[in-house]
Every structure is written in C-alpha cells, then in structure tokens.
Amino acid sequence: MAKGKTELLAGTLDLIVLRLLQGGPANGWELSQRILAVSRDVLQVKIGSLYPALYRLEAREWIKSEWGTSENNRRAKYYSLTAAGRKQLNEEHETWKRFAAALELILRTG
Amino acid sequence: MIRRLRILARSLFRRAEAERELDEELRFHLERSIELHVARGMSQEAARRAALLQFGNVTLTTEESREQHRLRLLEDLAADLRYAFRVLWRSPVFTTVAVLTIALGVGANTALFGVIDAVLLRTLPVHEPEQLVFVRAVDAESGRFGGPPYPWFEHIRARTRTFSGMAVFAVDHEPVSIGGQVEQALVQIASGSYHQVAGVTASIGRTLQPDDDRLAPPVAVLGHRYWQRRFSGRREVIGTLVRRGGRSYTIVGVTAAGFDGLQTGEPVDITFPVTTVGSRVLRDASTWWCWWCRTIGRLQPGVARETVHAELSTMYSALDVSGSTKPRDLRVQLESASRGEDSLRRTLRIPLALLLAVVAAVLLIACANIANLLSVRAAARRRELAVRRAIGAGRGRIVRQLVTESVLLFALGAAAGLFIAQGLQRFLASFLAAGRNPIVLPLSLDVRVLAFTASLALTAGVLAGLAPALRAGGRSTFVDLRLAGGRAAGAWPISRALVVVQVALSITVLVGGSLFLRTLQNLRSIDSGFRSDGVVTLSVQPLGSTYSDTQRGFVFAEVLARARSTPEVQDASLSVLTPLSGRTRSRNLLLPGFESRPTADRAVYVNHVSPGFFETLGIPVKRGRGFAVTDDEREPRVAVLSEEAARYYFGSGDALGRMIAFEGDTAPPRSYSIVGVVGNSKHRSMREATARFVYLSLAQESYPASRLTLTIRTRAPLSLTADIVRRRVSEIGPDILVSDIETLQQQVDRALLQERIVSSLSLGFALLGVLLAALGLYGVTSYAVLRRTNEIGIRMALGSTQGAVRRLVLRDSLGMAATGVGIGIPVSLLGATLIQRFLYGVSPTDPLVMLVCATLLIGVTTLAGYVPALRASRIDPMRTLGAQ
Numbered sequence: 001m002a003k004g005k006t007e008l009l010a011g012t013l014d015l016i017v018l019r020l021l022q023g024g025p026a027n028g029w030e031l032s033q034r035i036l037a038v039s040r041d042v043l044q045v046k047i048g049s050l051y052p053a054l055y056r057l058e059a060r061e062w063i064k065s066e067w068g069t070s071e072n073n074r075r076a077k078y079y080s081l082t083a084a085g086r087k088q089l090n091e092e093h094e095t096w097k098r099f100a101a102a103l104e105l106i107l108r109t110g
Numbered sequence: 111m112i113r114r115l116r117i118l119a120r121s122l123f124r125r126a127e128a129e130r131e132l133d134e135e136l137r138f139h140l141e142r143s144i145e146l147h148v149a150r151g152m153s154q155e156a157a158r159r160a161a162l163l164q165f166g167n168v169t170l171t172t173e174e175s176r177e178q179h180r181l182r183l184l185e186d187l188a189a190d191l192r193y194a195f196r197v198l199w200r201s202p203v204f205t206t207v208a209v210l211t212i213a214l215g216v217g218a219n220t221a222l223f224g225v226i227d228a229v230l231l232r233t234l235p236v237h238e239p240e241q242l243v244f245v246r247a248v249d250a251e252s253g254r255f256g257g258p259p260y261p262w263f264e265h266i267r268a269r270t271r272t273f274s275g276m277a278v279f280a281v282d283h284e285p286v287s288i289g290g291q292v293e294q295a296l297v298q299i300a301s302g303s304y305h306q307v308a309g310v311t312a313s314i315g316r317t318l319q320p321d322d323d324r325l326a327p328p329v330a331v332l333g334h335r336y337w338q339r340r341f342s343g344r345r346e347v348i349g350t351l352v353r354r355g356g357r358s359y360t361i362v363g364v365t366a367a368g369f370d371g372l373q374t375g376e377p378v379d380i381t382f383p384v385t386t387v388g389s390r391v392l393r394d395a396s397t398w399w400c401w402w403c404r405t406i407g408r409l410q411p412g413v414a415r416e417t418v419h420a421e422l423s424t425m426y427s428a429l430d431v432s433g434s435t436k437p438r439d440l441r442v443q444l445e446s447a448s449r450g451e452d453s454l455r456r457t458l459r460i461p462l463a464l465l466l467a468v469v470a471a472v473l474l475i476a477c478a479n480i481a482n483l484l485s486v487r488a489a490a491r492r493r494e495l496a497v498r499r500a501i502g503a504g505r506g507r508i509v510r511q512l513v514t515e516s517v518l519l520f521a522l523g524a525a526a527g528l529f530i531a532q533g534l535q536r537f538l539a540s541f542l543a544a545g546r547n548p549i550v551l552p553l554s555l556d557v558r559v560l561a562f563t564a565s566l567a568l569t570a571g572v573l574a575g576l577a578p579a580l581r582a583g584g585r586s587t588f589v590d591l592r593l594a595g596g597r598a599a600g601a602w603p604i605s606r607a608l609v610v611v612q613v614a615l616s617i618t619v620l621v622g623g624s625l626f627l628r629t630l631q632n633l634r635s636i637d638s639g640f641r642s643d644g645v646v647t648l649s650v651q652p653l654g655s656t657y658s659d660t661q662r663g664f665v666f667a668e669v670l671a672r673a674r675s676t677p678e679v680q681d682a683s684l685s686v687l688t689p690l691s692g693r694t695r696s697r698n699l700l701l702p703g704f705e706s707r708p709t710a711d712r713a714v715y716v717n718h719v720s721p722g723f724f725e726t727l728g729i730p731v732k733r734g735r736g737f738a739v740t741d742d743e744r745e746p747r748v749a750v751l752s753e754e755a756a757r758y759y760f761g762s763g764d765a766l767g768r769m770i771a772f773e774g775d776t777a778p779p780r781s782y783s784i785v786g787v788v789g790n791s792k793h794r795s796m797r798e799a800t801a802r803f804v805y806l807s808l809a810q811e812s813y814p815a816s817r818l819t820l821t822i823r824t825r826a827p828l829s830l831t832a833d834i835v836r837r838r839v840s841e842i843g844p845d846i847l848v849s850d851i852e853t854l855q856q857q858v859d860r861a862l863l864q865e866r867i868v869s870s871l872s873l874g875f876a877l878l879g880v881l882l883a884a885l886g887l888y889g890v891t892s893y894a895v896l897r898r899t900n901e902i903g904i905r906m907a908l909g910s911t912q913g914a915v916r917r918l919v920l921r922d923s924l925g926m927a928a929t930g931v932g933i934g935i936p937v938s939l940l941g942a943t944l945i946q947r948f949l950y951g952v953s954p955t956d957p958l959v960m961l962v963c964a965t966l967l968i969g970v971t972t973l974a975g976y977v978p979a980l981r982a983s984r985i986d987p988m989r990t991l992g993a994q
Contacts, residue, residue: 027135027138028135028136028138028139029138029139029142029143032139047136047139051132051135051136070138070142072145074138074141075134075138076135076138077131077134077135077138
C-alpha cells in the first residue's frame with residue numbers, strides 16, 4: 001500500500017457507503033471511485049471489502065439493488081438507499097460525531 | 111418481512127442466479143478499472159495487471175461475497191461460541207453455580223419427561239402401531255365391557271374384511287418350572303397369530319405362528335427382558351423345555367428387544383398358545399364378554415374406523431349367548447392399542463402431571479436465577495460491551511453474543527443435568543419396581559428424551575439470556591464508555607421482579623408438596639382396621655399337576671400346622687385374601703328384604719379364612735366369635751361379618767344367629783349362620799369407604815382356591831422368620847410354590863404408591879426451588895450491596911450505625927421475599943383447589959400448612975439476605991470514599 005493512503009477504520013465503510021448513496025443510486029465501481037475522489041485519494045477501499053459490505057447492507061435492508069445501464073451502456077447493478085438506510089445513516093452519523101468529538105477530546109487532553 | 115424472506119430464498123434457492131449476478135457485477139468493476147488505467151495511458155496488458163492487483167484475488171472476493179448471506183450467520187455463531195467459552199472459562203465460580211443450577215432444573219425435567227414418555231406418550235415398538243385396536247363391546251346400561259367370547263372371536267376373525275388380523279391374549283402370574291426349578295412368571299397365553307398381528311419380530315428363533323394353536327408340539331416364546339434376566343441372553347435356550355400346568359413346552363424363540371407385551375409397565379415373561387386353556391374354556395359363550403381374554407385387531411391399511419365399527423356391529427347383532435341374555439344396547443368399541451393398555455396410564459397420569467408442574471416451576475426458578483446472574487454480569491461487563499459497540503458491533507450482534515453465552519450455559523447445564531436425570535430416573539424406577547407387581551418401565555435417556563432436553567435447554571437459554579441481553583445491548587454506548595469502571599447506572603427492576611416471582615413460585619410448590627405430605631401422613635395414620643407391624647405374608651401354591659384337590663387340602667392344613675409350630679411365629683393363618691394385596695373377591699348376598707335391591711347394594715367382599723386369621727391381623731372380634739378349628743365340613747356352615755356389613759344388612763338388630771346365602775351358588779343355595787362380628791378393615795385402598803366383608807371358613811369350603819396366602823405374625827425379624835417358614839413349608843413335598851414374600855407394611859406402602867411418589871418428589875423439588883430462590887435473592891441482594899457501596903459508605907461516614915445498615919439491606923431483601931409470599935399464597939390457594947381431589951384429610955386452604963410454608967420461606971430468605979447485609983455493615987467508609 002502506497003504511503004499516504006490510509007486503511008479504513010473498521011465499521012466505517014458502511015457509514016461511507018450509506019453517505020455516498022445519499023447522493024443517488026450508484027454501482028460498485030462508481031462507489032469505489034467516489035470514495036477515492038471524495039477522500040482526495042486518501043481512503044483506499046479494497047474490492048474484497050466493498051462488495052461484501054454492499055451485500056451486507058442489502059441483507060440488512062438499508063440499501064436495495066436493481067440492474068440498470070451504466071454510462072457506457074453496460075449492464076450494471078445499481079444500489080440505492082432505502083428509508084431504513086436513511087434513518088440508519090442519520091443515527092450513525094450522530095454517533096460518529098460524538099465519538100469523534102470524544103476521541104479528539106481524549107487525544108487533546110491525554 | 112416478505113422482502114427478507116425473498117432475500118433468504120434467493121440466497122438459498124436461487125444460488126446459481128445470485129452467483130451469476132455477482133460474477134457479472136465484479137467483471138463490470140474489473141473492466142471499468144482497466145478502461146480507467148488505459149485512459150490514463152497504460153497498455154491494455156499493464157492496465158489489466160494493475161487492475162487485477164488492485165482487485166485482489168477475484169475468486170476470493172467472489173467467494174466472500176457469495177458466502178455473505180449463508181455463512182455470515184454460521185461464522186458469527188462460531189465466533190460467538192468461541193468468545194462465550196472464553197468468557198465462561200474466565201469466571202469459573204459463576205459458571206459452576208450457573209451450570210449446577212441449570213443441571214438441577216433441566217435434570218429434573220428430563221427425568222420426568224423420560225417417565226412421561228415411557229408411560230403416556232410412547233407408542234409400542236411394533237410395525238405400524240396405529241393400526242392396532244382393542245376390540246370390545248360395552249353394555250350401555252350397566253357400563254360393563256369386554257372383548258368377544260372366544261367362539262365369537264373365531265366367528266368374526268373368519269369373516270372380517272376390515273381387519274388384516276385378530277388375536278386374543280390373556281396375562282397372569284403363574285408358576286412355571288424350568289430345569290426342575292419352580293418359579294413365578296408373568297405368563298401370557300395368546301393366539302398363534304398374536305405376534306404377527308401385533309407386528310413383533312423375533313430377536314432369535316421365531317415368534318408364535320398360527321399353527322402353534324394345534325399344540326403339536328406345544329411351544330413357548332420368551333420375552334426379551336426375561337431372556338436377558340433369567341438366561342443371561344444365552345442362545346442355547348432355544349429347544350429347552352418349560353413345564354407349566356402338567357405340560358412341557360419347547361422354547362422356540364425370543365421376541366424382539368423393546369417389546370414387553372401390550373400392557374405398559376408389566377413385561378411379559380413367557381407366551382404360550384391360547385389353546386392351552388382347554389376346550390371347555392375356549393368353547394364358553396355363556397356370556398357376551400370374554401371373561402378370561404382380551405382381543406386385539408390390526409386394521410387393514412386405509413380402512414376407516416367407522417367401516418370397521420359398522421362391520422363389527424353387524425356381526426355382533428347376529429351373535430347370541432347361550433347362558434344369560436344379551437344386553438339390548440350392546441355397542442362395539444374400538445380402542446386404540448398403539449400405546450398398549452391403559453391401566454398404568456390411568457394410575458400415573460395425575461401424579462405425573464402434578465410432578466411435571468412442580469419440576470417446570472423449579473426450572474422457571476432456575477431460569478430466573480440465571481437471568482439475574484447474567485444481567486449482573488452484563489452490568490459488570492458494561493465497559494467491554496461498550497468498546498465492542500464503539501468499534502462497530504450492532505445492537506443485534508451484542509444481543510446475539512449474550513444470548514449465545516446463555517444458551518451455551520444451558521447446554522453445559524443440560525449436559526450435567528443428564529447425570530442428575532439418570533439418578534432421578536433410577537430413584538423413580540426403584541419406587542415403581544418395588545413390591546409384588548413391579549412396574550417395569552423402559553426408562554432410558556434415548557433420542558426422544560435427549561431431543562426434549564436439547565430443545566428445553568435451548569428455549570430456556572434464549573429466555574433467560576434475552577432479557578439481560580436486550581437490556582445490555584440497548585444501552586447507550588457513550589454513557590458506558592465514560593462511566594466504565596466507575597459507578598453503575600440505576601438498579602434493574604426486572605431483577606427484583608424475578609426474585610419476587612421466584613419466591614412466589616417456590617412457595618406455591620412448597621405448599622403443594624406440604625399438602626401432599628400431610629395427605630400421605632393422614633393416609634398412613636388412618637385406622638386400617640388391622641395391625642401391619644410384625645406381619646409378613648407368603649403365597650403358597652401346591653401345583654395342580656402334582657396334587658389333587660383333596661391332597662391340596664391336606665397340604666394346606668400341614669402348611670398351617672408347620673407355620674404355627676415354628677418357634678418364632680406368634681400367630682399364623684391361611685386365607686384367600688389379605689388386606690391391600692391387590693386381589694379382591696366379591697359376591698352378591700341373598701337376603702330377605704334385599705332381593706329387589708340393585709346388585710351394588712348386595713355386593714360384599716368374601717374372604718375364606720382359617721382359624722386365627724383375625725388374631726394374626728389384629729382385627730378385633732366385636733361380638734360373638736371368630737372361626738374355630740371345629741368349624742369344618744362336618745359342622746353347620748358359619749359366617750363372620752364385618753361391622754359395616756352387619757350394620758348395613760341388619761341395622762340396629764342383632765346379626766348374630768341370622769342366616770345368609772349367596773347368589774349364583776349351588777341350587778338350593780347353601781346358607782350360613784352368622785356367628786360373629788369383627789372390626790372393619792381397609793381392603794382395596796386406604797382411601798376407600800368402609801367396605802362390607804363376609805368371612806367364611808376355609809375348611810368348610812374344602813379349600814376353594816389353588817393358591818392361599820399364609821399370614822404370620824412374629825416378634826422376630828420378619829425376613830428371617832419368613833425364610834424359616836418358607837423352608838419348612840417346601841419340606842412338606844415337591845412342587846409347592848412359595849412366592850410373593852412381603853411384609854404387610856410393604857403392601858400398605860405400595861397401596862400408597864402414588865401418594866408416596868408425589869409427596870416425596872414434589873416436596874424434594876419444592877425444597878430445591880426454595881434453595882434456588884434463596885440463592886437468587888442472595889445474588890440480587892449482594893449485587894445491590896455492591897452497587898450501593900458508596901452510598902452505604904457515605905451513610906456510615908455520616909453516622910449510620912452498623913445495625914442501621916444491616917436493617918437497610920435486610921429490609922430490602924425482606925421486602926422482595928414478603929411480596930413474593932404475598933403473591934404466592936393466593937396462587938397456592940388457587941393451585942391447591944385444583945389438586946383437592948388428590949388430597950386426603952387436609953383442606954387445600956389449610957392455614958397451618960400455609961403458615962409453616964410462609965414462615966419457612968421468610969426464614970430462608972432472611973438468612974439469604976442476612977449475609978450481604980452483614981457484609982454491607984462491615985463496609986469501611988474511609989476506604990470506600992477514598993477509592994473514589
């Protein structure tokens with residue numbers, strides 16, 4: 001792994017995927033590219049993590065999938081957020097904010 | 111829900127399609143990746159390599175994603191289990207206490223289920239048991255029922271189109287002689303077709319066959335248990351001879367293991383062809399029921415019961431009886447025989463149901479304990495759980511982890527409980543197998559019982575684990591992270607509620623157990639009318655093949671003489687019946703003024719006795735005299751009545767000197783002059799209403815039975831005396847079978863079998879329940895004290911005395927106990943009225959029982975609360991507060 005690229009913190013991939021899907025449906029490829037782009041190439045997602053995560057989220061009914069056509073006219077599976085997923089995203093986001101704040105506090109004082 | 115199902119269905123059933131989809135998705139990803147690299151200026155080949163590198167192992171990814179649905183649960187489970195094992199291993203005290211508690215609860219339930227399964231549920235181990243029915247008819251007016259007399263049976267069997275086979279059988283204890291040694295065996299006589307109809311195979315040799323009815327040659331088939339017990343399972347037994355009633359039979363086979371005959375609890379030892387009863391009995395069709403046999407039939411596959419019923423009813427209406435008249439309203443009955451005969455089920459159904467309720471309550475109490483222990487532990491593990499949540503474990507995941515721990519505990523407990531179950535079953539089996547007619551049950555921890563235990567442990571584990579797990583899993587993560595290691599959050603009211611429920615349950619079973627104990631004591635202290643201490647009975651039977659009727663009389667006279675001359679013997683007598691022996695004989699009286707009364711009013715027990723009978727049994731002679739040596743065949747016939755019989759038939763008038771006779775006697779009926787009245791005594795059971803008895807002289811009836819009971823009273827040790835007498839009796843001549851040696855007290859005990867089982871077990875389990883409830887209260891109170899350490903420290907620093915602190919804690923635990931008792935008493939009252947029918951001489955609302963139980967429970971729980979209270983009062987305020 002190249003220097004400057006960070007592995008994802010366990011448990012955060014779900015949150016990231018949910019957040020990215022909030023902007024609209026996307027296929028797996030697009031998601032992996034968006035993660036790179038949005039994190040300014042810092043976060044590298046392994047394919048071996050991304051797809052299991054997608055299946056896991058789908059099994060939990062936070063996202064749903066359907067086959068569609070990609071921008072280069074190929075068949076691709078598109079994932080989109082469900083209502084439950086939206087709710088989960090909000091909750092996790094809140095939780096994350098508090099956790100990050102607490103962590104920051106600890107790191108700063110400790 | 112439906113969507114969830116669909117996903118599940120897809121993962122299970124449309125696996126191929128799901129895999130194709132996944133492949134396509136990943137291929138798409140790879141191609142886009144390559145395109146991107148090419149667009150950035152790589153060659154096609156280099157781009158492909160780079161993309162693949164980035165991609166990792168495609169197959170592996172495919173595997174992982176594909177297995178996501180199916181394996182995730184399994185993997186999680188394995189991880190949870192590993193983790194649970196580690197957690198339990200780390201706290202051996204908790205684990206030991208919890209496993210023991212569960213073992214007791216589950217073990218008791220397993221043992222009882224084993225018995226219930228053997229007695230009430232299990233079908234016969236034969237081919238298609240559901241096709242088997244008992245064939246009988248019932249007289250709608252009198253309620254009398256029975257199978258068809260043998261000639262009718264043969265008529266029906268020859269013509270039926272709905273049965274694939276029919277057979278008669280009868281079972282009785284009889285003397286048989288094998289290798290010159292006489293012994294008592296449970297003998298069955300059965301049609302040659304019996305084993306085929308029943309669907310039983312042979313384990314060695316062969317079973318009975320229709321041809322065996324011709325007795326050419328006479329054959330016998332052994333039961334598997336008997337073969338194992340008597341012949342240690344030796345194969346050479348085939349071909350040996352059995353003598354029974356003057357005829358020799360060749361043993362041709364042994365029935366399959368597990369089949370004990372059609373009566374639950376009474377394994378058949380040897381089966382002989384039915385034709386050995388002789389043609390006079392076989393041809394008898396003087397009654398519409400068979401007085402000596404029962405009939406079983408196997409339905410043709412696919413034939414409805416109604417069809418069979420209709421066919422039999424038609425045949426029945428065409429048949430006639432030679433002697434008495436056939437009842438007008440005779441109805442055919444087909445009783446399922448898939449589980450064998452019903453008598454044992456009837457005897458044990460209620461006691462078993464009661465005990466099941468008790469052990470279920472014990473298991474509930476145990477579950478409540480585990481739930482409390484788990485919730486205390488979950489509270490102690492707040493920090494660990496909080497960390498797990500923070501790094502991404504969902505609530506469901508945590509709940510699952512905790513429930514897994516609970517289920518694992520219950521699995522371990524259930525495994526240990528199997529040992530307890532085995533011990534308990536052995537105890538129960540010895541209870542049932544005691545005495546003259548032992549009930550032998552196929553008790554074993556077989557697949558059915560194990561399946562029951564497993565599902566019980568799983569259910570209980572989930573139940574006990576779920577509440578604490580939901581509570582722990584539902585907690586806010588960050589509060590716990592911050593507070594971890596410090597003071598706990600508030601008390602959990604469910605813990606206290608569980609303790610209250612435990613106390614309420616345990617007082618309910620305790621009240622039940624105490625009422626049963628009182629019932630047993632009352633039945634034991636009933637005036638039975640005879641004195642059972644120091645009395646032993648022996649059954650004496652000179653075999654008919656060796657002795658004629660006249661010789662038999664001489665033998666019996668000699669038996670009595672020898673018994674009397676034995677120095678250890680105080681009194682001895684012979685009789686047809688003895689109290690509570692399980693045998694009865696009754697006849698209808700012919701008496702002026704009673705001719706038109708229903709037979710029930712004229713029925714009396716009749717016992718033939720020798721002189722000395724009343725003295726030996728300690729039955730007092732109230733008026734007139736007992737029998738004397740002079741009451742023999744040369745003298746006028748005499749009778750002695752019980753007080754109840756005298757009062758019932760002669761009222762306030764004097765019975766002495768009056769004459770009685772019996773219905774169905776020789777014509778004209780012999781009449782007996784009443785010479786004495788003796789005290790009442792119990793005969794069939796301790797609970798029966800006072801019975802009417804007529805005693806006749808054995809000598810005047812020229813010894814009417816082939817088997818008599820010798821009763822002896824002694825001050826010497828009973829078994830010793832019985833042994834001496836037995837030896838002296840068998841010295842009289844060959845082929846005199848002495849069997850069933852038993853003290854009268856043992857017979858009284860057996861008559862109280864149900865009561866003894868229920869009272870001893872329910873009381874035992876109730877005390878176990880109380881112990882568990884006390885443990886639960888101790889645990890919750892200890893935890894409360896631990897939680898309140900700071901508070902108590904502050905109180906003491908502010909001047910609270912040790913006594914005040916003790917009272918504070920005690921008040922808390924007493925409050926829970928008192929609430930439990932307060933709820934439990936009304937519940938017990940309600941429960942007690944349900945079991946009223948089973949009680950004797952004690953009211954279901956007996957205030958003394960309630961008071962004793964409540965006191966005991968409050969006492970035990972106070973003790974359980976006192977230990978933590980003492981600990982609380984020793985808290986050192988300086989150290990506690992300093993630790994903050």
